[in-house]
Amino acid sequence: MEHLVSSWYNDRSLPESYILPPEKRPGKLTVPLANNIPVIDLEGHDQTDIIQQIFEASQEFGFFQVINHGVPSNLMDEAMSVFKEFHALSGKDKAIETSKDPNKSCFIYTSSANYATEKFHLWRDALIHRCNPLEKYIQFWPEKPPRYREVVGPYTAEVRKLGFRILEFISQGLGISLGGLVGNQTLLVNHYPPCPDPSLTLGLGKHMDPVFINILLQSDVYGLQVFKDEEWIVVEPIPNAFVVNIGFPLQIISNGKLKGAEHRVVTNSNVARTTASYFLSPSNETLIEPANTLVDASHPALYKSLPYKDFLIKYVAASTDSKALEEALSTTV
Numbered sequence: 001m002e003h004l005v006s007s008w009y010n011d012r013s014l015p016e017s018y019i020l021p022p023e024k025r026p027g028k029l030t031v032p033l034a035n036n037i038p039v040i041d042l043e044g045h046d047q048t049d050i051i052q053q054i055f056e057a058s059q060e061f062g063f064f065q066v067i068n069h070g071v072p073s074n075l076m077d078e079a080m081s082v083f084k085e086f087h088a089l090s091g092k093d094k095a096i097e098t099s100k101d102p103n104k105s106c107f108i109y110t111s112s113a114n115y116a117t118e119k120f121h122l123w124r125d126a127l128i129h130r131c132n133p134l135e136k137y138i139q140f141w142p143e144k145p146p147r148y149r150e151v152v153g154p155y156t157a158e159v160r161k162l163g164f165r166i167l168e169f170i171s172q173g174l175g176i177s178l179g180g181l182v183g184n185q186t187l188l189v190n191h192y193p194p195c196p197d198p199s200l201t202l203g204l205g206k207h208m209d210p211v212f213i214n215i216l217l218q219s220d221v222y223g224l225q226v227f228k229d230e231e232w233i234v235v236e237p238i239p240n241a242f243v244v245n246i247g248f249p250l251q252i253i254s255n256g257k258l259k260g261a262e263h264r265v266v267t268n269s270n271v272a273r274t275t276a277s278y279f280l281s282p283s284n285e286t287l288i289e290p291a292n293t294l295v296d297a298s299h300p301a302l303y304k305s306l307p308y309k310d311f312l313i314k315y316v317a318a319s320t321d322s323k324a325l326e327e328a329l330s331t332t333v
């Protein structure tokens with residue numbers, strides 16, 4: 001675990017292997033707050049209104065935030081505390097706590113998971129584990145910090161409910177049913193320590209998520225940005241909100257109606273940032289293809305059809321280059 005950024009970053013300048021080529025550097029670190037992504041109140045409106053707002057945000061931005069979403073705020077705070085405590089453990093403890101499953105349903109990595117082969121590294125450590133069914137996977141989760149399982153069990157159960165509820169709203173907006181297509185449900189706890197030079201590196205490079213949706217707890221530290229109309233816009237931290245984003249498989253299934261938004265994470269030099277992504281992914285056999293009901297003579301299928309497991313192979317091959325992925329899957333090139 002000697003490579004984990006949190007094991008060595010203190011008092012060091014940025015090692016060369018973290019310096020991005022000029023065209024990949026973050027550029028302006030302060031980006032405009034105007035034109036920010038929509039904040040949707042899940043309590044304050046009738047269902048039709050909520051569906052409409054989610055649909056419009058998913059079309060225009062591929063991103064929105066939700067408030068009054070039903071996940072208790074004390075559970076969100078406690079989960080964030082244990083996530084931070086986990087990343088504050090020694091490298092040795094983190095290695096022990098994430099090696100309980102020989103099938104690797106829980107593990108820790110740094111940068112992009114291709115540490116050994118990548119051209120440059122990213123300023124991030126990540127804990128990842130499966131969440132559902134809970135009885136199957138919880139035995140492989142960390143036992144340090146001592147409250148990890150006790151807090152993260154109920155937290156993931158609540159976020160899962162919220163995720164399915166949002167997927168149902170999206171289903172209704174599209175007129176198709178997505179809930180039955182969900183396979184893996186995964187928690188990814190990202191940690192970005194304070195960085196000696198945020199202008200030269202990134203926490204996460206520009207990417208689209210290869211999942212249906214991500215329900216993100218982003219804490220109170222800025223860092224997440226969305227690429228829209230050739231500009232980076234900030235996803236402002238809002239107390240007790242979740243950030244939701246649409247992944248590329250939903251862009252395909254919706255035949256381009258919804259947007260699998262590109263996003264990235266910038267670092268900062270003052271404080272550590274910890275975030276937790278809860279991914280709802282399609283099952284391996286799900287055909288990732290434009291839904292029949294969304295294809296007609298005036299809306300031809302924009303994408304080829306392939307099972308999710310093969311989609312993932314193409315996703316990995318494109319190595320976060322969304323244009324290459326679009327080209328690999330498009331019917332028109």
Ligand SMILES: O=C(O)CCC(=O)C(=O)O
Pocket residue numbers: 188190204209216218223224263265275277
């Ligand atoms: O840490 C963040 O703000 C975003 C994380 C993210 O994009 C991801 O986990 O895919």
Ligand SMILES: [Fe+2]
Pocket residue numbers: 207208209263
């Ligand atoms: Fe992401």
